Amino acid sequence: MLEQVIADLEAEGLAVEALVSPLTAAGWRRPTPAEGWDIATTISHLAWTDEVAILAATDKAKWDEVVMDAINDPAGFVDTAAAEGAQVDPRLLLERWQASRPALAQVLRDFPEGGKVRWFGPPMAPASMATARLMETWAHGLDIAEALGVHVEPTDRIRHVASIGFRTRDYSFANVGLEAPAEQFRLELTSPSGDVWTFGPDDAPQAVTGSAYDFCALVTQRLHRADTDLVAVGPDADTWLDIAQCFAGPAGGGREPKRGIA
Structure with a gap:
């Protein structure tokens, strides 16, 4: 599993690199939807x-x-x-990121089997750390693409993001001061390739269905719920879609709706 996640992380990094490597110095300073962050700040992060x-x-x-x-x-x-980190010449910043990605991949490969990597939250197994890095790379890649006004075709690599989004359900509730639901949910998502990904028990009384891309963009707070096709069955599942957050830190404000709230 570790090698597959690392391979997908490497591919995601290359996809984002392809967006920024042709940029002029002015292009690196384009603001992203993340308040106060331009493209250089994003890559620095x-x-x-x-x-x-x-x-x-x-x-x-x-x-x-x-x-x-x-x-x-x-x-x-x-x-x-x-x-x-964003104050340096963009070429040096890009070289820094090009060096950090394979260096981390090798560290995770070499990490003692069964061990966990320290982190700001709970320690993580190497595969979990690689998955978290993929999630963040993908989400910030969306910011960069929006800043550049380009569309990035989603890939099935976002299954890792969907998995984190599902696993952090209880965290999302706790992060806004709510008690997590006692019962499990069912999550059924249509992948970019057309497959259906499922998480949770088949007979769960509450469920969320819809596009995997929309779900991943929602839990990384790159898309407002009103702009997704996600459908919730059950009151707790409905609440989850309003507060979902798969990354650590204070509850984020998310994005403003683009097409209005029905």
Whole structure:
């Protein structure tokens, strides 16, 4: 499983790299939908997160320094690191990200079997860390594509994002101060290739169905619920679609609806 996730992570990184590598210096400064972040800031963040994950897996002392930065400025340390890293020549920034991706992949391959990598939340198995990096790379790739006004055709690599979105259901409730539902949900998604992906028990009384792309964009808060085709059966499943968040951190505000709320 680890090798498959890493292969998909590498492919996702290359897809995003293809968007930014032709850009002029001015192009790197195009604002993305993430408030205060341009394309350079976005790539800086992706490189920084790779590098921090490497420290978490290999150097406890330096990882502890990162944790202290987070403790001292919990609301701003991620933005600060991204902004600082974005100040260099875009060519150097791209080279930094091109180096961080394979370096992290190798660290995850070499990590002791059965061990878990330290992180800001619960420690993660190497495959889970790779999955989280894919999710973030894909989501920020959507930001970059929107900034550039281009459409990126979704691939079945987003199955990893869908899996995280399903597994973080309880976290989404807790993150907004709600008790997680006691019963499991059923999730049925149509993949970009036309397959149907299912999660949860067949006989679950509450369910969510629809496009895998829409679900993944929703749980990464790149798409407002009103702009998806997702259908909820049951009150708790309905609430989930309003609060879904598969990434760590305070509850995000998400995106404004593009076509209005029915």
